[in-house]
Amino acid sequence: MNSKIDTSVKIGENASFGSFCVIEKDVIIGNDCIIGNHVVIKKGTIIGNGVRIDDFTVIGKFPMRSKRSIFKENLNYEPAKISDNCIIGSHVAIYAGSSISEHVLIADLATVREDVRIGEYTIIGRNCTVENLTTIGKKCKLETNSYITAYSLIEDFCFIAPCVITTNDNFLGRTEERFKHFKGVTVRKGGRIGAGAVILPGIEIGEDALVAAGSVVTSDVPPGKIYLGSPAREFRNVPDEQLLKNQGWY
Numbered sequence: 001m002n003s004k005i006d007t008s009v010k011i012g013e014n015a016s017f018g019s020f021c022v023i024e025k026d027v028i029i030g031n032d033c034i035i036g037n038h039v040v041i042k043k044g045t046i047i048g049n050g051v052r053i054d055d056f057t058v059i060g061k062f063p064m065r066s067k068r069s070i071f072k073e074n075l076n077y078e079p080a081k082i083s084d085n086c087i088i089g090s091h092v093a094i095y096a097g098s099s100i101s102e103h104v105l106i107a108d109l110a111t112v113r114e115d116v117r118i119g120e121y122t123i124i125g126r127n128c129t130v131e132n133l134t135t136i137g138k139k140c141k142l143e144t145n146s147y148i149t150a151y152s153l154i155e156d157f158c159f160i161a162p163c164v165i166t167t168n169d170n171f172l173g174r175t176e177e178r179f180k181h182f183k184g185v186t187v188r189k190g191g192r193i194g195a196g197a198v199i200l201p202g203i204e205i206g207e208d209a210l211v212a213a214g215s216v217v218t219s220d221v222p223p224g225k226i227y228l229g230s231p232a233r234e235f236r237n238v239p240d241e242q243l244l245k246n247q248g249w250y
Contacts (some may be wrong), residue, residue: 012049024060030084042096044079051082054090054108061095063114063132077114089126101138119156134184149201152184157244160187161195161213168201188223190244208243 003021005011012030018037023029027041030049035041039053042060053059060080077097082088086100089108094100098112101120106112109127116130119138124130126144134148137156142148146160149168154160166185171178183202187193191205194213205211209221212228212235221227224243226235244250 018055026079036090042080046079046081048082048084048086048102050085051088052086053082053088054092056090057088057092057094059088059094061093063095083120095132107144113150125162131184137189143195149184151182152186154187155189155191155207157190157250158187159192161193161197163196164193164199165197166199170201191221208238210238210242 002019003017005021005023006025008025009023009027009029012033014031015029015033017035020038021035022040024041024043026044029047030051032050033047034052036053036055038056040058042062045060059082080094080096081099083100083102085103087105089106089110091109092106094112095114097114098116100118103121104118106124107126110124111129112124113130113132115133117135119136121138122136122140124142125146128142128146130136130148131150133150134152136154137158139156140154140158142160143162145162146164147166148154149166151168152166168182168184169178170181181202185199186204188205188207190208193199193205193211196213197211197215197217199217203217204220206221206223208224210226211217211221211232212226215228215232216230217227218231224238226238227233228235240246
């Protein structure tokens with residue numbers, strides 16, 4: 001097998017490993033897990049039952065910090081936790097301090113930074129990035145190449161289309177004033193953002209609101225409204241049949 005698995009690792013029944021895996025000290029791996037080739041699982045990581053992790057993925061990666069970073073160093077991250085029945089794609093990086101709930105799918109090339117929480121049945125699409133100190137609720141869908149900036153909150157049942165960009169710094173990295181206003185975005189329950197939209201720092205997308213594709217959102221979007229344009233302006237109400245409360249599965 002040519003893998004390096006520390007003797008302290010606890011492995012459940014029917015777990016399988018590909019070639020050249022590195023499993024560090026005090027890792028826990030549940031029953032019926034499938035670990036691909038060249039997977040690295042860092043110290044203390046907890047993997048639930050029925051988890052699939054594909055080739056060349058790293059779980060529990062410790063953050064890197066430039067001396068110029070605005071984030072203070074934290075040397076006490078909790079181990080990463082992957083709950084039952086998750087699917088983690090190839091070349092994914094999930095950092096220490098992150099917690100992934102049951103039945104989450106994280107597609108190839110995605111990155112989930114430190115201190116991120118992801119709710120059950122959420123999908124993180126191919127090449128998505130979820131930055132640190134972000135919370136994503138249950139049954140959300142973040143599609144290919146979407147970018148969720150640090151300090152953001154995305155509540156349950158939200159939809160983020162491909163190539164959506166969220167931001168958290170109105171001062172673009174200059175002047176100390178920016179530290180007083182540094183804030184990610186908030187997308188309330190059932191909020192939807194169309195392809196290629198840009199959401200400025202601190203913006204709140206209200207419950208069941210919709211941002212049209214290509215929009216640049218510079219002010220809060222009220223619940224149940226459709227906003228579009230650059231800068232985005234109110235267009236009309238979200239149709240009743242599109243509201244969460246009127247979906248048969250909600």
